Amino acid sequence: MKKVWYVLSMALILLIASCQSDNPSMITLGLDDTYVVERMKGLTLHPGFTGERYEWALSYESDSVSVTDSIVATTRDYTFVASETGTYRLRFQIYDAANPITHLMRIVVRKEEVAYSPYITKVYEYRPAPGQFVNELPRYTEGDTEESMRQKVEDCLAYDARTMVTLGGYGGYIVVGFDHTIVNRPGEYDFKILGNAFYANDNPRPDAPLGGSSEPGIVMVSVDRNGNGVPDDEWYELAGSEYYKKETLKNYEITYYRPDENKEPVTCSNPNITDSTYVRWTDNYGNTGYISQLTFHKQPYYPQWISESSITFKGSRLADNAIDESGNGSYYVLYAYDWGYADNHPNSSEKSNFKIDWAVDSEGNPVDLPGVDFIKIYTGVNQFNGWLGECSTEVMGVTDLHIEE
Structure with missing residues (x-):
């Protein structure tokens, strides 16, 4: 009986691995769901997969700024930086005939703990x-x-x-x-x-x-x-x-x-x-x-x-x-x-x-x-x-x- 269970277990592991290799979205994309950064600090996002083309779209609303689903980059990597505090919504898409991927992220931008200097440091x-x-x-x-x-x-x-x-x-x-x-x-x-x-x-x-x-x-x-x-x-x-x-x-x-x-x-x-x-x-x-x-x-x-x-x-x-x-x-x-x-x-x-x-x-x-x-x-x-x-x-x-x- 133990031998049968071992064979079934190995078969299940191989099946999962096969599915993951066919579907990259089931493997970590290298991007988190939530980021917290200080304003005026760059955050470079580097996805773990490649595709035929890429798209990053940003949404944000506050009393002074309103951005709705604006395309901010079409490169694989994207550097995010904001001068306004608040919560930003970022949508990343890999357009690929075999394995298209969409990943949604939330970026919380908070005020810096120590005031920045406007000068060379x-x-x-x-x-x-x-x-x-x-x-x-x-x-x-x-x-x-x-x-x-x-x-x-x-x-x-x-x-x-x-x-x-x-x-x-x-x-x-x-x-x-x-x-x-x-x-x-x-x-x-x-x-x-x-x-x-x-x-x-x-x-x-x-x-x-x-x-x-x-x-x-x-x-x-x-x-x-x-x-x-x-x-x-x-x-x-x-x-x-x-x-x-x-x-x-x-x-x-x-x-x-x-x-x-x-x-x-x-x-x-x-x-x-x-x-x-x-x-x-x-x-x-x-x-x-x-x-x-x-x-x-x-x-x-x-x-x-x-x-x-x-x-x-x-x-x-x-x-x-x-x-x-x-x-x-x-x-x-x-x-x-x-x-x-x-x-x-x-x-x-x-x-x-x-x-x-x-x-x-x-x-x-x-x-x-x-x-x-x-x-x-x-x-x-x-x-x-x-x-x-x-x-x-x-x-x-x-x-x-x-x-x-």
Whole structure:
């Protein structure tokens, strides 16, 4: 009898396993029925099954917001983030001829226990290109490491400290984050980047466009889709006014070489330049050039905490924006691009604000991001401007425009 029961039991187990393999809905989808999250915190949902196509639909009602069964994504994964507290209903569907699946979820969004800061709270990486303010903004001290310099930069910028940090020449960058997700509100400006750009008071060309000291930095954003709290997910460029112009080079690459600080300086006709061949660079277009050393800044221009003999940067390169309006090298005007770049317009201007809506992928296709967790800024112009030195983006802070101070 025991043998008969054993055979029947095994047959039943095999039958159940067979049914489950034929019907994925009976196996865990990898999605819960209920989630509880704080507002302005991203929640990435990753279903365990694939299909021919996907659909996520969201419903929500409150005194200020009403959303009824709105399709929010058609990708396999979906990142949910909300700025309003309340209960959200999410419907996920896998459209598949063999195994269609529908899963309903409830997401309870509650208010954060500790008020969020609208400002940078973390600097993840700081890697400037050589430049006249490098090792000064912030100041390098012998023995400093990449980590200690990162901490110095964080001290300069976090919680609205507003102490200027340089990114050096083309490609130099900084990666920052917040204690929350900056929510994308379609059609609205989402964050502001503070720099030190200003307009010229006295341009010899009376009909000239806006300009003065504009050192445009390209801005990229990322979503913490894997939820590990570090910026190792895909980056998206915010496509500013120059992104689609033929003068903007995509996939540009430049390499700077550590100079010999003891070499004989090469002087030129400009008395403000002490070494015209100070930091050499080459790019992937076959060009070579130098960042000259100036009389105003005599410290090393190559980041002293970086041990490598060369540094390489990659990204989009904007067209040169500086013009010697005097004709004799005495008066350079660095003209502003229309919109979409850091340190490009004065901080008081709306044009120092940014929309997450501008994000594009590596192929230039617009992407719909629910919000961003990380922001990367890098110098976008490779130009040396006489006694003014190289074009170098400076950063003084980043502010989430959706959170009151």
